[in-house]
Amino acid sequence: MMNKPKFGLSYEFFPPKSDEQKVILKDTQKKLRETHPDFFSVTFGAGGSTLTATAETVIGLKQHDTPKVIPHLSCMGGTPDDIKKLLNKYLDHGITDILALRGDVPSGMGSVGYFRYANELIEFIHQEFPDTFNITVGCYPEVHPESVSLDTELKYFKRKVNAGVDRAITQFFFNPEAYFQYVDLCEKNGIDVPITPGIMPITNYSNIKRFCGFCGTDMPRWLHYKLQSYGDDRKAIQAFGTDYTIRLCQQLLEQSVPGIHFYTLNRAKATLDVVRALSG
Template sequence: MNKHNFGLSFEFFPPKTNEQKVILLDTQARLRKLNPDFFSVTFGAGGSTITATAETVLELKTHDTPKVIPHLSCMGGTPDEIQTLLQQYLDHGITDILALRGDVPSGMGSVGYFRYANELIEFIHEKYPDTFHVTVGCYPEVHPETESFESEIKYFKQKVDAGVDRAITQFFFNPEAYFNFLDHCEKAGIDTPITPGIMPITNFANIKRFCGFCGTDMPRWLQYKLQSFGDDRKSIQQFGTDFTIRLCEQLLEQGVPGIHFYTLNRAKATLDVVKALS
């Protein structure tokens, strides 16, 4: 077992094929050897994987895994459907939820019954008082749909005030963005632990696309460096691993409460980073 002196957690997404399921089960088996605090499982745009999320969470619980936290978004259906899902989790001993507004699919004019994450959080606590521990997401570089940085802090505080235990950031490449976000949260009276979310770089085209979706700023020098490797995937992965290690080291030197890795259901890059940090 690798030893580390910081909180550690990993995000997975529900597999869509049997081949993807085999990959995920292999990934979780390799990553659980790092003794993480928890795994989380994503929900999908528009609640598109609501059933698959629950199936994946319950499948992971049948293995020798750490705590598994399902994502739940505002687009998870009607209040009755959401309560049914919460009860299913509770019946299986799952008392942690990662509550999100969720991504609105292209062409969808509105979200579900709950418009914002704070409303979903309030619903969870109303139906199950003192039962679920709620984690939320936050955007140190501002959500693409948020009009300003000040509004981002305001919306985040609304979620925190609804009752949360921790927050995890969207992935970023600029540690200054994370620490600047923490400073503004402190000024706003937010004292909830905020864990940085990190996505190891393994594919330039994919990571650039993800940045566009979630508003993450990729520094120009980093883009040029990755572009310079062309189709040399091995060099991209090696550079990406080295970059991610340095980023995590900067965060840990400043005493962050832990690191949450967006794994994309693959183990190698995350393993390489954590082993270097350990």
């Protein structure tokens, strides 16, 4: 087992959809638990499509004493009564942290659920459960795909923060300057919550390119061509991707970021390789 790292550490999982995926996640969380993370988080599917699976995954992970588990909850989580029932269920299992999101609108749907924006969901949680839940939110250093400008992005982020949150986690990025510039702009706009960088280790070129497309993440042209040059050589891509991710995280840690949140895609190896290098 690793010694506890000198920086904040957390991991995101998604609810497994098959027995095989459940076995993979069980192994992954066991390995990552040994790195002494501050918390695990569990995603919530587009349109609330994994509502039940998210709760089952969260409660399964919570069977262990550490780390804490933070379920994602989106505006697509149903009616206010549905959301209250879910939050009460989490409280019954000792879960008092929520990652509140607007959520992705499934293809073909013109709007989100009862709550239109994350700040409305956050306000509802605090109203119905005063002084009960710690709220985490997401943010986009390179601007949400639906935002028309950086100013708009900051306006909506500040609205969420003012609703009452404890921390924010960024969408994944490859350019550390985008993160640093975003944090500076937040401070100048009176946004003072800790902003943890979200990092996705590179293991597969086609997958990471696709994720960049729908998350609004900018992949530098040189990185795009470098990954493309490896063709179908997965081992070479993974080796380069691990080295690149280590250097990216080192740049962030040198500037005393509040921690690093890894988007694991329910796999342990790439993230473990990075964390071990950073903790060595």
